[in-house]
Amino acid sequence: MDILIGITTKDSVLIATSKSVARGVSVIKTNDDKTRELTDHSLLAFSGESGDTTNFAEYIQANIRLYGTRNGFEMSNKAIASFTRNELASALRSRKPYQVNILIGGYDVKKKKATLNWIDYLAANVELPYAAHGYAQYYVLSLLDRHHDPNMTQEQGLELLKDCIKELRLRMPIDFKGVQVKVVDEAGVRKLPEDF
Amino acid sequence: MSGYDRALSVFRQHPPPVNANPSIEVEYALEAVKRGTCAVGVKGRDVVVLGCEKRSALKLQDTRTTPSKICKIDKHLTLAFAGLNADARVLIDKARVEAQSHKLTLEDPASVEYITKYIAGVQQRYTQSGGVRPFGVSTLVIGFDPNDKVPKLYQTEPSGIYSAWKANAIGRSSKTVRDLLEKSYEEDMDREASVKLVIKSLLEVVQTGARNIEIAIMSPGSELELLDSETLATYVADIEAEKAAEAAKKKPRSSDQQQA
Amino acid sequence: MAGKDCIAIACDLRLGMQSVGVSSNFEKIFEYDSVYLGLTGLATDVITLSEEFRMKHNMYKMREERRMEPDTFANLVSSSLYEKRFGPYFVGPIVAGLNSKTGKPFICGFDLIGAIDFAKDFIVAGTATDQLYGMCESLWEPDLEPEDLFETISQALLNAQDRDALSGWGAVVYIITKDKVVKRLLKTRQD
Numbered sequence: 328m329d330i331l332i333g334i335t336t337k338d339s340v341l342i343a344t345s346k347s348v349a350r351g352v353s354v355i356k357t358n359d360d361k362t363r364e365l366t367d368h369s370l371l372a373f374s375g376e377s378g379d380t381t382n383f384a385e386y387i388q389a390n391i392r393l394y395g396t397r398n399g400f401e402m403s404n405k406a407i408a409s410f411t412r413n414e415l416a417s418a419l420r421s422r423k424p425y426q427v428n429i430l431i432g433g434y435d436v437k438k439k440k441a442t443l444n445w446i447d448y449l450a451a452n453v454e455l456p457y458a459a460h461g462y463a464q465y466y467v468l469s470l471l472d473r474h475h476d477p478n479m480t481q482e483q484g485l486e487l488l489k490d491c492i493k494e495l496r497l498r499m500p501i502d503f504k505g506v507q508v509k510v511v512d513e514a515g516v517r518k519l520p521e522d523f
Numbered sequence: 524m525s526g527y528d529r530a531l532s533v534f535r536q537h538p539p540p541v542n543a544n545p546s547i548e549v550e551y552a553l554e555a556v557k558r559g560t561c562a563v564g565v566k567g568r569d570v571v572v573l574g575c576e577k578r579s580a581l582k583l584q585d586t587r588t589t590p591s592k593i594c595k596i597d598k599h600l601t602l603a604f605a606g607l608n609a610d611a612r613v614l615i616d617k618a619r620v621e622a623q624s625h626k627l628t629l630e631d632p633a634s635v636e637y638i639t640k641y642i643a644g645v646q647q648r649y650t651q652s653g654g655v656r657p658f659g660v661s662t663l664v665i666g667f668d669p670n671d672k673v674p675k676l677y678q679t680e681p682s683g684i685y686s687a688w689k690a691n692a693i694g695r696s697s698k699t700v701r702d703l704l705e706k707s708y709e710e711d712m713d714r715e716a717s718v719k720l721v722i723k724s725l726l727e728v729v730q731t732g733a734r735n736i737e738i739a740i741m742s743p744g745s746e747l748e749l750l751d752s753e754t755l756a757t758y759v760a761d762i763e764a765e766k767a768a769e770a771a772k773k774k775p776r777s778s779d780q781q782q783a
Numbered sequence: 784m785a786g787k788d789c790i791a792i793a794c795d796l797r798l799g800m801q802s803v804g805v806s807s808n809f810e811k812i813f814e815y816d817s818v819y820l821g822l823t824g825l826a827t828d829v830i831t832l833s834e835e836f837r838m839k840h841n842m843y844k845m846r847e848e849r850r851m852e853p854d855t856f857a858n859l860v861s862s863s864l865y866e867k868r869f870g871p872y873f874v875g876p877i878v879a880g881l882n883s884k885t886g887k888p889f890i891c892g893f894d895l896i897g898a899i900d901f902a903k904d905f906i907v908a909g910t911a912t913d914q915l916y917g918m919c920e921s922l923w924e925p926d927l928e929p930e931d932l933f934e935t936i937s938q939a940l941l942n943a944q945d946r947d948a949l950s951g952w953g954a955v956v957y958i959i960t961k962d963k964v965v966k967r968l969l970k971t972r973q974d
Contacts, residue, residue, distance in 0.1 A: 416830075416831050447800070449825065449826070449827040450831075451826030458805070464803060465803070
């Protein structure tokens with residue numbers, strides 16, 4: 328199972344995704360990027376049934392970009408999350424539902440506020456201070472419950488994230504080939520180096 | 524007369540001209556383009572510039588929310604049109620959806636030629652299908668292909684014809700403007716020269732000068748840039764000064780320049 | 784819960800996936816002017832339905848140029864749910880409100896395909912229904928005043944959710960009287 332973790336800090340959202348792709352008993356990729364940039368200040372991370380995941384993510388990306396060019400301004404993060412949820416919800420009761428779990432990290436430049444939306448494959452959408460998907464949440468949520476503070480700085484957030492990864496390295500039964508970390512803040516979306 | 528005027532989906536006005544176009548419908552659409560405000564496009568060495576004649580706003584109009592004739596199709600594609608605003612809106616929306624759809628299915632942004640061909644394809648379809656009338660719109664499509672620094676400029680017409688240009692004009696008095704472009708165009712112009720040429724050619728047909736001109740500039744890898752009114756005004760002032768100087772030089776001879 | 788010329792509706796705040804708690808701020812009560820809808824069950828359906836009712840309620844107001852009465856809303860809920868008889872939303876809704884003309888309390892509950900259960904005392908739904916029935920049965924009495932009703936519904940909910948592993952993580956209570964609605968957040972144990 329893939330790992331998705333999201334943490335909001337005072338002025339940013341941190342999104343970590345596992346880098347491995349496994350088919351059956353084999354690891355077939357070790358530098359996978361499980362994220363797509365929706366706008367300059369919003370990042371979507373996804374896990375689940377392969378094929379569904381990138382297909383759905385890129386479909387959402389295309390629609391949100393289209394909204395941007397059509398209207399001359401970008402969708403708010405709340406709207407992006409609602410739109411994504413709605414697409415997932417209508418697919419849920421169709422012939423072939425998408426099996427995709429999603430985190431959406433966003434930064435509102437005007438309100439100077441970072442948001443994180445947790446959406447599961449059943450299309451339940453909640454805004455949370457920190458969140459995770461998959462087996463990772465069993466290990467990570469309790470750590471975050473104890474140490475997260477909504478007013479923490481980005482540096483403190485990254486330290487906390489490192490602790491989470493450390494715990495996962497120790498407890499997860501399979502090697503997930505490390506994580507890729509992206510930050511969404513005032514300056515936009517950027518990927519952090521290997522050892523962030 | 525013919526039954527044409529009875530259908531809602533048929534252009535009216537004016538006696539039907541006769542020439543090579545596939546239908547009277549398309550002739551009427553071209554007429555609508557000719558009555559539309561002028562748009563100019565010029566390619567430089569590493570820029571491509573669009574200029575538009577802007578209708579002067581009415582006193583009570585909110586100029587901030589009145590739509591522009593220069594529209595973004597994607598990050599790397601921009602379009603200007605002449606003709607019926609309402610028709611253009613539909614066409615632009617189709618182009619925008621196609622641009623995203625192309626990126627979604629091919630994982631590569633659409634090339635300028637591709638999107639032009641698509642727009643022209645839509646326009647041609649509307650000359651041949653039942654129950655619809657052609658788009659009363661000509662467009663100028665500019666931009667850069669992905670990972671490419673070569674400026675592109677294309678034109679589409681209501682009939683569905685598309686063509687590539689170094690510089691061209693569409694809409695009202697486009698003939699006059701094209702004549703000037705043919706006279707003043709130079710290869711490998713820099714940004715300054717390109718912008719200047721566009722403004723200069725537009726000033727031929729725009730009476731009120733800077734206030735009624737809109738300029739958009741595209742450079743490789745960067746987003747669409749709209750010239751602000753102050754910069755535009757300085758350009759216009761420069762050009763007018765040059766013109767005055769030239770006229771003064773030519774004074775002895777009676778003016779041999781004519782305006783349409 | 785119905786009282787004397789007043790009603791109360793309350794819910795916990797937990798959103799979870801089986802044993803994992805996901806959110807401690809997931810409200811399950813939705814306001815439609817003076818009608819209140821509690822929605823428990825599958826979170827995605829809770830969101831979908833609350834939004835669908837928001838839309839239907841707004842359309843009703845614009846078309847009819849009047850507000851929706853609680854009993855009308857209950858029938859709207861019922862027929863909307865039955866529309867999906869063979870592929871239902873997995874929810875347990877309850878509706879509460881005061882009739883704007885008679886001022887009479889109205890409360891009712893539904894099963895997931897829209898069968899209405901009218902009640903004059905109390906309605907419960909969700910994972911802690913067994914516990915809630917026990918609490919309500921022993922605490923509720925007819926014609927409670929608003930403040931007493933608040934105490935009754937709060938104690939019923941709090942003590943029921945403490946005996947249910949899947950409920951809790953905070954609670955919200957609405958007390959609705961003719962000219963005032965009071966919303967109170969209850970602090971509870973966070974385990």
